Amino acid sequence: MDEVDLTLNEFLCFAIYTAEHAFTRLYKPLLDRLGLTYPQYLVIVALWEEDGASVGRIGEKLFLESNTVTPLLKRLETAGFVRRSRNPADERQVRIQLTDRGWALRKEVADVPGCVIQATGRDLPDLKRLRDEICALRDAIAAFNISTAGRRTETAS
Amino acid sequence: MDEVDLTLNEFLCFAIYTAEHAFTRLYKPLLDRLGLTYPQYLVIVALWEEDGASVGRIGEKLFLESNTVTPLLKRLETAGFVRRSRNPADERQVRIQLTDRGWALRKEVADVPGCVIQATGRDLPDLKRLRDEICALRDAIAAFNISTAGRRTETAS
DNA sequence: GAAAAATATATCGCGCGCGATTAAATCGCG
DNA sequence: CGCGATTTAATCGCGCGCGATATATTTTTC
Numbered sequence: 001m002d003e004v005d006l007t008l009n010e011f012l013c014f015a016i017y018t019a020e021h022a023f024t025r026l027y028k029p030l031l032d033r034l035g036l037t038y039p040q041y042l043v044i045v046a047l048w049e050e051d052g053a054s055v056g057r058i059g060e061k062l063f064l065e066s067n068t069v070t071p072l073l074k075r076l077e078t079a080g081f082v083r084r085s086r087n088p089a090d091e092r093q094v095r096i097q098l099t100d101r102g103w104a105l106r107k108e109v110a111d112v113p114g115c116v117i118q119a120t121g122r123d124l125p126d127l128k129r130l131r132d133e134i135c136a137l138r139d140a141i142a143a144f145n146i147s148t149a150g151r152r153t154e155t156a157s
Numbered sequence: 158m159d160e161v162d163l164t165l166n167e168f169l170c171f172a173i174y175t176a177e178h179a180f181t182r183l184y185k186p187l188l189d190r191l192g193l194t195y196p197q198y199l200v201i202v203a204l205w206e207e208d209g210a211s212v213g214r215i216g217e218k219l220f221l222e223s224n225t226v227t228p229l230l231k232r233l234e235t236a237g238f239v240r241r242s243r244n245p246a247d248e249r250q251v252r253i254q255l256t257d258r259g260w261a262l263r264k265e266v267a268d269v270p271g272c273v274i275q276a277t278g279r280d281l282p283d284l285k286r287l288r289d290e291i292c293a294l295r296d297a298i299a300a301f302n303i304s305t306a307g308r309r310t311e312t313a314s
Numbered sequence: 315g316a317a318a319a320a321t322a323t324a325t326c327g328c329g330c331g332c333g334a335t336t337a338a339a340t341c342g343c344g
Numbered sequence: 345c346g347c348g349a350t351t352t353a354a355t356c357g358c359g360c361g362c363g364a365t366a367t368a369t370t371t372t373t374c
Binding site: 037039040064065068071075090091092093 | 359361
Protein backbone atom coordinates (compact mmCIF):
# COMPACT_ATOMS: atom_id res chain seq x y z
CA MET A 1 0.00 0.00 0.00
CA ASP A 2 2.94 2.33 0.45
CA GLU A 3 2.38 5.09 -2.07
CA VAL A 4 5.19 5.40 -4.61
CA ASP A 5 5.99 8.78 -6.09
CA LEU A 6 5.39 8.94 -9.84
CA THR A 7 7.96 11.64 -10.38
CA LEU A 8 10.77 11.36 -12.87
CA ASN A 9 13.50 12.29 -10.45
CA GLU A 10 12.26 9.75 -7.93
CA PHE A 11 13.24 6.86 -10.16
CA LEU A 12 16.55 5.11 -9.69
CA CYS A 13 16.18 3.76 -13.21
CA PHE A 14 15.92 7.29 -14.57
CA ALA A 15 19.14 8.21 -12.77
CA ILE A 16 20.85 5.22 -14.37
CA TYR A 17 19.34 6.06 -17.76
CA THR A 18 20.64 9.63 -17.71
CA ALA A 19 23.99 8.64 -16.18
CA GLU A 20 24.50 6.17 -19.01
CA HIS A 21 24.00 8.96 -21.55
CA ALA A 22 26.34 11.25 -19.64
CA PHE A 23 29.08 8.61 -19.81
CA THR A 24 28.52 8.04 -23.52
CA ARG A 25 28.84 11.77 -24.14
CA LEU A 26 31.98 11.86 -22.03
CA TYR A 27 33.60 9.02 -24.01
CA LYS A 28 32.54 10.35 -27.41
CA PRO A 29 35.37 12.86 -27.99
CA LEU A 30 37.91 10.52 -26.39
CA LEU A 31 37.01 7.64 -28.72
CA ASP A 32 36.28 9.66 -31.84
CA ARG A 33 39.99 10.16 -32.44
CA LEU A 34 40.41 6.36 -32.51
CA GLY A 35 37.39 5.81 -34.73
CA LEU A 36 35.54 3.81 -32.07
CA THR A 37 32.06 4.07 -30.60
CA TYR A 38 31.56 3.31 -26.93
CA PRO A 39 30.10 -0.20 -27.47
CA GLN A 40 32.92 -0.93 -29.92
CA TYR A 41 35.40 0.17 -27.27
CA LEU A 42 33.83 -2.27 -24.81
CA VAL A 43 34.22 -5.11 -27.30
CA ILE A 44 37.87 -4.22 -27.83
CA VAL A 45 38.46 -4.20 -24.07
CA ALA A 46 36.74 -7.58 -23.83
CA LEU A 47 39.08 -8.92 -26.52
CA TRP A 48 42.15 -7.63 -24.71
CA GLU A 49 40.97 -9.79 -21.85
CA GLU A 50 40.13 -12.78 -24.02
CA ASP A 51 41.41 -12.64 -27.58
CA GLY A 52 39.87 -15.22 -29.88
CA ALA A 53 36.56 -15.26 -28.01
CA SER A 54 33.47 -16.33 -29.93
CA VAL A 55 30.58 -14.04 -30.81
CA GLY A 56 28.53 -15.67 -28.10
CA ARG A 57 31.26 -15.28 -25.51
CA ILE A 58 31.59 -11.57 -26.28
CA GLY A 59 27.84 -11.17 -25.97
CA GLU A 60 27.95 -12.96 -22.64
CA LYS A 61 30.62 -10.60 -21.33
CA LEU A 62 28.72 -7.52 -22.52
CA PHE A 63 25.21 -8.79 -21.70
CA LEU A 64 24.19 -8.56 -25.36
CA GLU A 65 22.73 -10.89 -27.98
CA SER A 66 24.15 -11.91 -31.32
CA ASN A 67 21.76 -9.63 -33.18
CA THR A 68 23.58 -6.70 -31.59
CA VAL A 69 27.11 -8.07 -31.51
CA THR A 70 27.31 -9.52 -35.03
CA PRO A 71 26.87 -6.24 -36.95
CA LEU A 72 29.08 -4.42 -34.45
CA LEU A 73 31.88 -6.94 -35.03
CA LYS A 74 31.47 -6.60 -38.78
CA ARG A 75 32.03 -2.88 -38.46
CA LEU A 76 35.11 -3.51 -36.32
CA GLU A 77 36.34 -5.91 -38.99
CA THR A 78 35.75 -3.35 -41.75
CA ALA A 79 37.67 -0.82 -39.66
CA GLY A 80 40.54 -3.30 -39.43
CA PHE A 81 40.54 -3.89 -35.66
CA VAL A 82 39.48 -7.55 -35.64
CA ARG A 83 39.41 -10.67 -37.83
CA ARG A 84 36.43 -13.03 -37.94
CA SER A 85 36.88 -16.73 -38.70
CA ARG A 86 34.90 -19.90 -38.14
CA ASN A 87 36.21 -22.17 -35.40
CA PRO A 88 37.44 -25.34 -37.18
CA ALA A 89 36.58 -27.45 -34.11
CA ASP A 90 32.96 -26.22 -34.24
CA GLU A 91 31.92 -24.53 -37.45
CA ARG A 92 28.94 -22.92 -35.76
CA GLN A 93 31.18 -20.63 -33.78
CA VAL A 94 32.86 -17.53 -35.14
CA ARG A 95 36.15 -16.67 -33.48
CA ILE A 96 37.08 -13.02 -33.11
CA GLN A 97 40.75 -12.11 -33.05
CA LEU A 98 42.38 -8.73 -32.64
CA THR A 99 44.59 -7.53 -35.47
CA ASP A 100 47.85 -5.70 -34.77
CA ARG A 101 45.84 -2.54 -35.21
CA GLY A 102 43.39 -3.78 -32.56
CA TRP A 103 46.21 -4.45 -30.10
CA ALA A 104 47.78 -1.09 -30.91
CA LEU A 105 44.66 0.67 -29.58
CA ARG A 106 45.72 -0.42 -26.12
CA LYS A 107 48.41 2.23 -26.04
CA GLU A 108 46.27 4.87 -27.70
CA VAL A 109 43.50 4.65 -25.11
CA ALA A 110 45.94 4.60 -22.18
CA ASP A 111 44.85 8.04 -20.97
CA VAL A 112 41.13 7.43 -21.38
CA PRO A 113 40.36 5.73 -18.04
CA GLY A 114 42.23 8.44 -16.18
CA CYS A 115 40.31 11.11 -18.02
CA VAL A 116 37.01 9.45 -17.16
CA ILE A 117 37.97 9.11 -13.51
CA GLN A 118 38.92 12.76 -13.44
CA ALA A 119 35.52 13.71 -14.86
CA THR A 120 33.74 11.97 -11.99
CA GLY A 121 35.71 14.04 -9.47
CA ARG A 122 35.98 11.05 -7.14
CA ASP A 123 38.73 8.82 -5.87
CA LEU A 124 39.22 5.22 -6.92
CA PRO A 125 37.97 3.46 -3.76
CA ASP A 126 34.77 5.49 -3.95
CA LEU A 127 34.26 4.63 -7.61
CA LYS A 128 34.91 0.95 -6.95
CA ARG A 129 32.36 0.91 -4.16
CA LEU A 130 29.76 2.55 -6.37
CA ARG A 131 30.58 0.18 -9.22
CA ASP A 132 30.13 -2.83 -6.96
CA GLU A 133 26.79 -1.52 -5.74
CA ILE A 134 25.52 -0.97 -9.27
CA CYS A 135 26.73 -4.39 -10.40
CA ALA A 136 24.88 -5.96 -7.47
CA LEU A 137 21.77 -4.02 -8.43
CA ARG A 138 22.09 -5.11 -12.06
CA ASP A 139 22.54 -8.74 -11.07
CA ALA A 140 19.50 -8.62 -8.79
CA ILE A 141 17.36 -7.21 -11.60
CA ALA A 142 18.73 -9.66 -14.16
CA ALA A 143 17.98 -12.56 -11.82
CA PHE A 144 14.45 -11.22 -11.32
CA ASN A 145 14.04 -10.91 -15.10
CA ILE A 146 14.92 -14.57 -15.52
CA SER A 147 12.81 -15.78 -12.62
CA THR A 148 9.67 -14.06 -13.94
CA ALA A 149 10.34 -14.64 -17.63
CA GLY A 150 7.75 -17.40 -17.87
CA ARG A 151 4.83 -15.57 -16.34
CA ARG A 152 4.77 -12.26 -18.13
CA THR A 153 1.10 -12.38 -18.99
CA GLU A 154 -0.07 -12.54 -15.39
CA THR A 155 2.01 -9.62 -14.11
CA ALA A 156 -1.01 -7.33 -14.23
CA SER A 157 -2.60 -7.40 -10.77
CA MET B 158 51.15 7.45 -12.99
CA ASP B 159 48.72 5.30 -11.01
CA GLU B 160 48.11 2.31 -13.23
CA VAL B 161 44.44 1.87 -14.15
CA ASP B 162 43.11 -1.62 -14.84
CA LEU B 163 41.91 -2.01 -18.42
CA THR B 164 39.42 -4.70 -17.50
CA LEU B 165 35.76 -4.53 -18.42
CA ASN B 166 34.48 -5.23 -14.94
CA GLU B 167 36.71 -2.55 -13.46
CA PHE B 168 34.76 0.19 -15.20
CA LEU B 169 32.01 2.03 -13.39
CA CYS B 170 30.69 3.14 -16.77
CA PHE B 171 30.35 -0.49 -17.83
CA ALA B 172 28.36 -1.23 -14.68
CA ILE B 173 26.05 1.68 -15.53
CA TYR B 174 25.84 0.59 -19.16
CA THR B 175 24.78 -2.95 -18.25
CA ALA B 176 22.49 -1.82 -15.43
CA GLU B 177 20.68 0.46 -17.87
CA HIS B 178 20.00 -2.50 -20.14
CA ALA B 179 18.85 -4.62 -17.21
CA PHE B 180 16.31 -1.94 -16.28
CA THR B 181 15.08 -1.64 -19.87
CA ARG B 182 14.57 -5.41 -19.99
CA LEU B 183 12.76 -5.29 -16.68
CA TYR B 184 10.37 -2.58 -17.88
CA LYS B 185 9.76 -4.15 -21.28
CA PRO B 186 7.03 -6.65 -20.31
CA LEU B 187 5.47 -4.17 -17.90
CA LEU B 188 5.15 -1.47 -20.56
CA ASP B 189 4.39 -3.71 -23.53
CA ARG B 190 0.83 -4.21 -22.29
CA LEU B 191 0.35 -0.41 -22.44
CA GLY B 192 2.01 -0.06 -25.83
CA LEU B 193 4.83 2.09 -24.47
CA THR B 194 8.59 1.87 -24.76
CA TYR B 195 10.72 2.88 -21.80
CA PRO B 196 11.70 6.32 -23.20
CA GLN B 197 8.06 6.93 -24.11
CA TYR B 198 7.09 6.05 -20.55
CA LEU B 199 9.59 8.63 -19.27
CA VAL B 200 8.04 11.29 -21.50
CA ILE B 201 4.58 10.43 -20.22
CA VAL B 202 5.78 10.68 -16.62
CA ALA B 203 7.37 14.05 -17.44
CA LEU B 204 4.02 15.23 -18.84
CA TRP B 205 2.15 14.11 -15.73
CA GLU B 206 4.48 16.46 -13.89
CA GLU B 207 4.18 19.25 -16.42
CA ASP B 208 1.40 18.90 -18.96
CA GLY B 209 1.68 21.26 -21.89
CA ALA B 210 5.48 21.39 -21.78
CA SER B 211 7.30 22.28 -24.98
CA VAL B 212 9.48 19.88 -26.92
CA GLY B 213 12.55 21.67 -25.59
CA ARG B 214 11.33 21.50 -22.02
CA ILE B 215 10.74 17.76 -22.28
CA GLY B 216 14.22 17.31 -23.72
CA GLU B 217 15.62 19.33 -20.84
CA LYS B 218 13.89 17.14 -18.28
CA LEU B 219 15.08 13.94 -19.98
CA PHE B 220 18.57 15.19 -20.96
CA LEU B 221 17.77 14.69 -24.64
CA GLU B 222 17.85 16.80 -27.80
CA SER B 223 14.99 17.61 -30.15
CA ASN B 224 16.30 15.17 -32.75
CA THR B 225 15.49 12.38 -30.30
CA VAL B 226 12.36 13.83 -28.71
CA THR B 227 10.54 15.02 -31.82
CA PRO B 228 10.10 11.62 -33.49
CA LEU B 229 9.33 10.01 -30.14
CA LEU B 230 6.52 12.53 -29.55
CA LYS B 231 5.17 11.93 -33.03
CA ARG B 232 4.90 8.24 -32.22
CA LEU B 233 3.12 9.07 -28.96
CA GLU B 234 0.75 11.30 -30.92
CA THR B 235 0.05 8.53 -33.44
CA ALA B 236 -0.64 6.18 -30.53
CA GLY B 237 -3.14 8.74 -29.17
CA PHE B 238 -1.39 9.57 -25.88
CA VAL B 239 -0.51 13.20 -26.62
CA ARG B 240 -1.52 16.14 -28.80
CA ARG B 241 1.03 18.44 -30.44
CA SER B 242 0.22 22.07 -31.18
CA ARG B 243 2.15 25.28 -31.80
CA ASN B 244 2.21 27.73 -28.93
CA PRO B 245 0.21 30.79 -30.12
CA ALA B 246 2.35 33.08 -27.95
CA ASP B 247 5.52 31.79 -29.63
CA GLU B 248 5.02 29.89 -32.83
CA ARG B 249 8.50 28.38 -32.60
CA GLN B 250 7.47 26.23 -29.68
CA VAL B 251 5.42 23.07 -29.92
CA ARG B 252 3.27 22.38 -26.89
CA ILE B 253 2.69 18.78 -25.87
CA GLN B 254 -0.53 17.95 -24.07
CA LEU B 255 -1.71 14.64 -22.70
CA THR B 256 -4.95 13.27 -24.10
CA ASP B 257 -7.49 11.54 -21.87
CA ARG B 258 -5.86 8.34 -22.95
CA GLY B 259 -2.50 9.73 -21.82
CA TRP B 260 -3.87 10.62 -18.40
CA ALA B 261 -5.57 7.24 -18.15
CA LEU B 262 -2.18 5.54 -18.29
CA ARG B 263 -1.53 6.88 -14.81
CA LYS B 264 -3.82 4.27 -13.31
CA GLU B 265 -2.65 1.50 -15.59
CA VAL B 266 1.01 1.85 -14.57
CA ALA B 267 0.18 2.15 -10.87
CA ASP B 268 1.77 -1.20 -10.06
CA VAL B 269 4.88 -0.69 -12.20
CA PRO B 270 7.07 1.22 -9.70
CA GLY B 271 6.32 -1.31 -7.00
CA CYS B 272 7.22 -4.14 -9.32
CA VAL B 273 10.52 -2.48 -10.21
CA ILE B 274 11.35 -1.86 -6.57
CA GLN B 275 10.60 -5.48 -5.80
CA ALA B 276 12.98 -6.58 -8.56
CA THR B 277 15.86 -4.69 -6.97
CA GLY B 278 15.30 -6.53 -3.69
CA ARG B 279 16.09 -3.37 -1.73
CA ASP B 280 14.20 -1.02 0.51
CA LEU B 281 13.19 2.50 -0.42
CA PRO B 282 15.75 4.45 1.66
CA ASP B 283 18.54 2.36 0.17
CA LEU B 284 17.27 2.97 -3.37
CA LYS B 285 16.94 6.70 -2.75
CA ARG B 286 20.49 6.88 -1.45
CA LEU B 287 21.79 5.04 -4.51
CA ARG B 288 19.71 7.23 -6.81
CA ASP B 289 21.11 10.39 -5.24
CA GLU B 290 24.66 9.10 -5.60
CA ILE B 291 24.15 8.28 -9.27
CA CYS B 292 22.51 11.65 -9.94
CA ALA B 293 25.47 13.38 -8.34
CA LEU B 294 27.82 11.32 -10.48
CA ARG B 295 25.83 12.16 -13.62
CA ASP B 296 25.84 15.85 -12.80
CA ALA B 297 29.59 15.84 -12.18
CA ILE B 298 30.21 14.20 -15.55
CA ALA B 299 27.77 16.50 -17.35
CA ALA B 300 29.48 19.54 -15.84
CA PHE B 301 32.85 18.18 -16.93
CA ASN B 302 31.47 17.60 -20.43
CA ILE B 303 30.44 21.24 -20.66
CA SER B 304 33.64 22.62 -19.14
CA THR B 305 35.84 20.75 -21.63
CA ALA B 306 33.56 21.11 -24.63
CA GLY B 307 35.70 23.82 -26.20
CA ARG B 308 39.04 22.04 -26.08
CA ARG B 309 38.34 18.62 -27.43
CA THR B 310 41.23 18.59 -29.87
CA GLU B 311 43.88 18.96 -27.19
CA THR B 312 42.65 16.15 -24.94
CA ALA B 313 45.31 13.83 -26.34
CA SER B 314 48.61 13.81 -24.41
C1' DG C 315 23.15 -43.82 -38.90
C1' DA C 316 18.96 -40.97 -39.69
C1' DA C 317 15.67 -37.89 -37.64
C1' DA C 318 14.86 -34.67 -33.98
C1' DA C 319 16.50 -31.40 -30.68
C1' DA C 320 19.73 -28.14 -29.32
C1' DT C 321 23.24 -24.63 -30.24
C1' DA C 322 25.62 -20.63 -32.68
C1' DT C 323 25.39 -17.03 -35.64
C1' DA C 324 23.15 -14.07 -38.84
C1' DT C 325 19.22 -11.22 -40.87
C1' DC C 326 15.41 -7.96 -40.68
C1' DG C 327 12.63 -4.27 -38.91
C1' DC C 328 11.86 -0.76 -35.54
C1' DG C 329 12.74 2.62 -31.92
C1' DC C 330 16.12 5.28 -29.83
C1' DG C 331 20.32 8.74 -29.30
C1' DC C 332 22.87 11.98 -31.55
C1' DG C 333 25.93 14.83 -34.89
C1' DA C 334 25.05 17.82 -38.58
C1' DT C 335 22.10 20.59 -40.88
C1' DT C 336 17.80 23.21 -42.16
C1' DA C 337 13.65 26.11 -41.66
C1' DA C 338 10.88 29.14 -39.30
C1' DA C 339 9.85 32.45 -35.68
C1' DT C 340 11.46 35.81 -32.46
C1' DC C 341 14.68 39.10 -30.53
C1' DG C 342 17.92 42.86 -30.44
C1' DC C 343 20.19 46.71 -31.99
C1' DG C 344 20.76 50.51 -34.87
C1' DC D 345 11.14 49.88 -39.00
C1' DG D 346 14.82 46.59 -40.87
C1' DC D 347 18.17 43.19 -40.72
C1' DG D 348 21.33 40.09 -38.53
C1' DA D 349 21.61 37.02 -34.50
C1' DT D 350 19.38 33.82 -31.67
C1' DT D 351 16.09 30.35 -30.45
C1' DT D 352 13.07 26.29 -31.38
C1' DA D 353 11.81 22.24 -33.92
C1' DA D 354 12.39 19.25 -37.41
C1' DT D 355 15.01 16.29 -40.81
C1' DC D 356 18.58 13.03 -42.20
C1' DG D 357 21.92 9.40 -41.64
C1' DC D 358 24.19 6.07 -38.80
C1' DG D 359 25.13 2.93 -34.96
C1' DC D 360 23.13 0.45 -31.37
C1' DG D 361 19.69 -2.89 -28.73
C1' DC D 362 16.44 -6.22 -29.35
C1' DG D 363 12.23 -9.21 -30.73
C1' DA D 364 11.34 -12.41 -34.21
C1' DT D 365 13.00 -15.37 -37.35
C1' DA D 366 16.21 -18.03 -40.46
C1' DT D 367 20.22 -20.96 -41.45
C1' DA D 368 23.83 -23.92 -40.54
C1' DT D 369 26.21 -27.04 -37.56
C1' DT D 370 26.47 -30.21 -33.77
C1' DT D 371 24.45 -33.28 -30.38
C1' DT D 372 21.06 -36.44 -28.88
C1' DT D 373 17.95 -40.15 -29.31
C1' DC D 374 16.19 -44.11 -30.98
